[in-house]
Amino acid sequence: MTYKLPLSALSIAVLIGMNQQVNAEETEQVERIEVTGSHIKRTDLEGPSPIQSLSAADLASTGSTDLIGALQKLPVSGAGTFSTQGNSSDDTANGGSSVALRGLGASSTLVLINGRRVAVSPFAKDIETSFVDLNTIPVSSVKRIDILKDGASATYGSDAVAGVINIILRDDIDGFEVAAKLSDTADGGADEQNFTILWGSSTQNGHHNFSLDYFKRGHLTYADRDYTASADQRFRGGNNSLSSAGYPGSVEVVRSMLTDEQWARLPVVRTEDDGTQVRQTTFADIWGNDTCDPALDIGNICRYDFASHMTAIPSTERISFNYNGVQEIMDGVEGFAEISAQHTSTFIQGAGSPSFTELFMDGDNPNHPLFNDPDHFLHGVDISMRRRTVDIGNRKKDVDSEYYRAVLGARGEWQAWSWEIAYSAIRSSAVEKGFDGFPNKIRAQQAIDEGLWNPFEPSTNTEAGLAFFETTTTRYGASTMQSLDGTVSGELFELGAGYVAAAFGFEHRYEKIEDNPDSQYIRGEIFGTEATQANGDRDNTAIFAEFSVPLLDTLELQLALRYEDYSDFGTTTDPKVAFRWAPLDSLVVRGSWGTAFRAPSLVQLHLGRTDESPSVIDRERCRQTGADDDCSPYEYTAIVSGNKNLQPEESENYNLGVVWQATEDFSIGVDYWNYEQEDLIKKIGAQKLVDCCGTDPNLVVRAPNQGSTLGRILTINDTFVNIGGRETDGFDVNLAYALTTQELGEFKFNYNLTYALSFEEQSFASDEQGNSFNLSEDLNGEYQHPEFRWTAGVDWAKNDWLANISVNYIDSYRDLADSEGNKYKIDSWTTVDTSVSYIGVEKLTVTLGASNLFNEEAPLAPSESMGIDNKTHSILGRQAYVKFAYQF
Template sequence: MKKGITLTALAVSTVLAGSFQTALAEEGEVERIEVTGSHIKRSDMEGPSPVQSISASDLAATGSTDLIGALQKLPVAGTGTFSTQGNSSDDTANGGSSVALRGLGASSTLVLINGRRVAVSPFAKDIETSFVDLNTIPVSAVKRIDVLKDGASATYGSDAVAGVINIILRNDIDGFEVAAKVSDTADGGGEEQNFTLLWGNSTNKGHHNFTLDYFKRGDVFYSDRDYTATADQTFRGGNNSLSSSGFPGSIEVERASLSDEQWARLPVVRTEDDGTQVRQTLFADVWGNDVCPADMIIGDICRYDYAPHMSLVPSTERVTFNYNGVQEIMDGVEGFAEFSAQHASTFIQGAASPSFTELTMAGDNPNHPLANQPDHFLHGVDISMRRRTVDIGNRKKDVDSEYYRAVMGMRGQWQDWEWEFAYSAIRSSAVEKGFDGFPNKRLAQQAIDEGRWNPFEPSTNTQEGLDFFETTTTRYGSSSMQSLDGTISGELFEFGDGYVSAAFGFEHRYEKIEDNPDNQYLRGEIFGTEATQANGDRDNTAVFAEFSAPLLENLELQLALRHEDYSDFGNTTDPKVAFRWTPIDSVVVRGSWGTAFRAPSLVQLHLGRTDESPSVIDKERCKQTGADADCSPTEYTAIVAGNKLLQPEESENFNLGVIWQATDTFSIGVDYWNYDQEDLIKKIGAQKLVDCCGTDPNLVVRAPSQGSTLGRILEINDTFVNIGGRETDGLDLDIEYLLTTSEMGELRFNYNLTYTLNFEEQSFESDDDGNTSTVVEDLNGEYQHPKYRWTAGVDWSMDDYIANLSFNYVDKNLDLADSNGDKYEIDSWTTVDTSVSYVGYDKLTVTIGASNLFNEEAPLAPSESMGIDNKTHSALGRQVYLKFGYQF
């Protein structure tokens, strides 16, 4: 039988709807609404779980034209949050962005639209992270965003480990609206244009809302910012991260390809205590007419500065359509539908392709750089090379993506019970085309062997010879999801001073993902560029129940339970218990406890062999040689593959908080949160593997050792594992104050803080004898884990003017350790956003504003190639914008 869900399933809900006897709510009854984190409708927004709501005006105040620009400023956002910043030819999720709540990863944060799931992006981030691409949702279509800040697997299922981001679409448009925004950066690049048309109508029978949004952003290159314009960051006190794959490059020899006589002719760099002579095997190209520039020779390697040629932010163009509507079908029954479609184009550029000993040249090749020097020790020696194919230009890629989402359903009332059924179908697809600067390894090797291309004398090559091995690449990906869900909720029986309410429901979901690079990638013929391959699908069926009981007049208890059955790894059951207590009218005490899980993503289960080119410090070899190539970041080939034996991540979380409404104008809320995860799924990482297991030939493949001196790294084998556990806890603080004056207008102050007390994670470590063990690392305050973040702001309104001023703070944190084990302190970072709007014109609003008003540079992070941490800080600088909105 064909897997999936058909429209026949929707027809079932239609028949059931017709069989229900409906009843209208009594006139004047208090409206009950469904809040994020519960399937039971309630009369107030403040439930037992902590929810932060971000309104459309809050989003506008950030100055961001896309959702990620606003959400990444939230204090609750942490490690794993990413935007398109840092997208280059080496990125595997070009054009995508997502948020990671609590720093637990984007794949542990569930993203919903109007309370329902969304298909993940077809291309995973950093090879391993499946995520919902927030760029598919324009800001103009958003009414508000609810951020549920505790685990919610008992309510929503997999991935809701750290919390939920529920994006509520606009349903309040009545008439016709047009809006436009233009912006530019102070330091160049990243100019934006955004135009939006909105129209809709609302009657007592329903409402219909349409949005058409156009967004365009120009690219930003690292060279557009003076502090990121070079990979040699020593002028800022950072590392020299120039590529070890240079132009025209370096020559490398391996012991296995040399005779004893040839090996004995190599220069001796030192003699070990036992008399073993350690010989030089890497040489910068300084022979012939085309030589490595003297300022690019560091140690034995010809380096290359790739920074000026890399995209910091790729150029993007998106057109998005959204419809959101409800229409009464009969008394007490209404149908609803949501449709979204988007076409997006992204252009990415990276430096010329690097090779790391993939290409070789025989000793008798006429183009051998020492062919005319018979007395040289490399004459007639088979060699490999580290070089950039600058000859054929920088790598350039276009990514064209399509996104479609449809939701159709009905809701109504049967006696005292409310019911809802819906069918959803979502598909996201992308085609990535590499159209310039990509070499085919097999053809390049053939060109070397046949004399068509001389890699050591680039000036002598012909266009015909270069065209022989330059190629175009294609990568196709798609992600789809179909689901059928239904809920029924109402009051079970009277209890004390209220009623015990309940909700029961089900969800059946079918997911499929395809990520297929062309045959050149699959045959390993494209070097220096990452591309993933993954194909898999799964079915999932879930049933759930939820209860809300008024134990006392001022004490509410919430219970939830969800059982999920997966076709590819088994089943899981997750409970949640929460309470809401109001000891006095001005104080609310709330708490929750529950378990959560994250199913292994289809990428983590089914990823085929994938090559990447991480920069790694070979710390053990550095201790032995002291060579720059071993003691500074050097690129190596790492091979990553999926693991079908993975088990789901499991977690336990609890939250305890209090809200004090001191006066009508002042409130303060404090929440303590705690997460305990087990069987964490992670790609171990090239640096971690080299640090812990650098002598294990199954994990780190090296050239033969010379005496006790380890051979150079040739290849690193990485995969996904259930690595162990993670524990983190902390505090959230929310303060709001409203000041109304007769002469200065109205001032609304707010302060939001997330303070992490602990962030411990299990990892691998090895002792001096090479024995591997699992240890616990405290990452709090370490790289990409600042201890706290806060935002503070004031909104002011008076007569025809509205203004806001906000501060965004990211705490300092320690960078990754260098070869000596020392850690640089990355400075804290504070930026200021502001805007002023004039609403005195009839139906017209004009706004001028700026993000990062004082043009604060991103602080130095020495471990990063260009000296900035793209996932924590932004290099865009000051961005000034002008926008208007008109209602007809």
């Protein structure tokens, strides 16, 4: 069904407001502004909720050319934050990035632009995470970013569980500006060019701001860094994560395909206590002319080092246009508009496509590796294979994305009330094309059967034979959102300590998502590469109210309530109560309590069958066999699908803090925060399913057991479920100090710390009888959950010179458990960013800077294939840059 919000509704509302407009009294008033986290305009920025603001200068001082580079360094950013780093041919959201506040997930962090919602990316991250792609917003268009660090569903609705990132667009350009930035890394790769043109005009009747931004980043592979150039990380003390799909590969036999006589001929690897003989079923290809490299023949599996072929950071080219304007329509009424457009091209590369027993060869096929050896135990045996199709090249993909956003609205005053109404239309679309290295399973099997392709003797194959089963792939996605919203705010009546202010409003929103791979994916003909399929839509209507009550001259109470009605799962009502108490001019005590929710994403509800190929350690089988291929990461096929019976996540949060302005130059803020979530929506994950429920045939499908020895895993069935809950708490510390000297200039010092006290999450476990139950575990200090992070910096200014230096610290944490249950300690990581600017030439600013000045390598994370935790640390190393900006 096609749904469109009528433009006439906006036009009528504007006309009504214009007709009812009265001339404002010409009395001097204190300007009131709307701050993030409230619809009521106020005279001060320090409200009941904790907000951290980043100015354009703060963003520039990080040295980052995109928003994610700056935001992921914030201590409040946690597990689930991701950039384009780690994108590969297996990624399901190439080119995207987002932030997860408090580590509660990117889908639990609401991203706004000028206080309004943005459509999510058409492609979900890691199959399950819907997110707003921060790369659609160029840094040059940003005036300020407000980070609201408590739950805000009562104000903004779904997804504002962990907090809100509100991106305020520039409205202060007056004249013409040009800027250019060039950067490169010390170890090569990921060089950047950024060119910006800004134009704006400002008069008493309005302002208009335009920006045109071009950004280009070069390709970076894991081979470009010595410490990630191999998936065999044993030289660093890590794991051997070489792929179990090698080249020319391994022969694998399946019991159901063998006769009893053929099965009895297989080598015996051990005899169990009951006399059962456990047979070897996997053999590295060591026959003929093309054989497995002996150095890669590990545990009877022909391995493959895919690291050198894998994208660490994809090449990207973006061009963006933004307009942000306000124009007076009549006395006291102004119209406003925001228009954005962006085109992005991204290139990703991965190693040759892996095959996990999808392909077979009959025992009488002339290309059978033992066809001419009648005495061999595999002679005449039907076999499957575990290999990579290196024959047809590395997988390569191009992703072309388009993003459009338009907001049209009006606001004004009617008697003592302010009103605002706006219509928004947003569309984000992408086309992903696989143009090299992708095999079609049906045609590959046909090529084997007809002798067109010999997977065991790659050197004998012809271009025509390989071209027969190589294919191209296409995936199209689109995410659209239309909304109509309106608010009125003003003062209701006078209380003893002042006026009770209120805001009332509504929002009606329609969302649709399409993610459609081509028919080959849908028919299951493409193996070794992930692609999602999801189609769904919903509409939502919300009404909300907010009150600011001055109980005392020093005590303000904030009350908020929001009711939402969703077309696909029902209704929800969320309240919030907050207070601000200022017993002294220099002291503010604040606190808040509220509930929040996250509606199931359209992907989680409507995802079709999707295959992925995670690396899993089969710990139970490892305990039984002790074999290297059971005790080290091994790739399996996991089947993921959506669940239309999901219920929304519900949460409760509270915050208590104090801000003390000790002197004019020194302030300190401390906030305690606590979040408790229920009915978490999660894809359990292949490793957890194997750990908890590895003997449950509904979840983990295995080959038949050999005696008491578990059969090898064939497939893992995963899906989205509402599971248990999560609770986390901790505190933030913010220090600021300004020092002015006559000789040395002006200094501004800052320190920001986020310290998590706990991060308890429920997950699946099972008993010896295979009964599943929820188990709570504290993830604080565990994988991707460092207990604390902090940044410290100093800004300096004197005459024509500006400089800054900042230190970013991420605490150590424990890695995922290995096959024996041991957890490696991932070291803490400290990096330094710095820049120096010269402003001595009129209207010209020249900046030299570097991120990760001392080129600190990311610490070892053994559980990761390349030994680096891409969502917590960076592979870039030192990135030096020069920037020029000129104002006309």
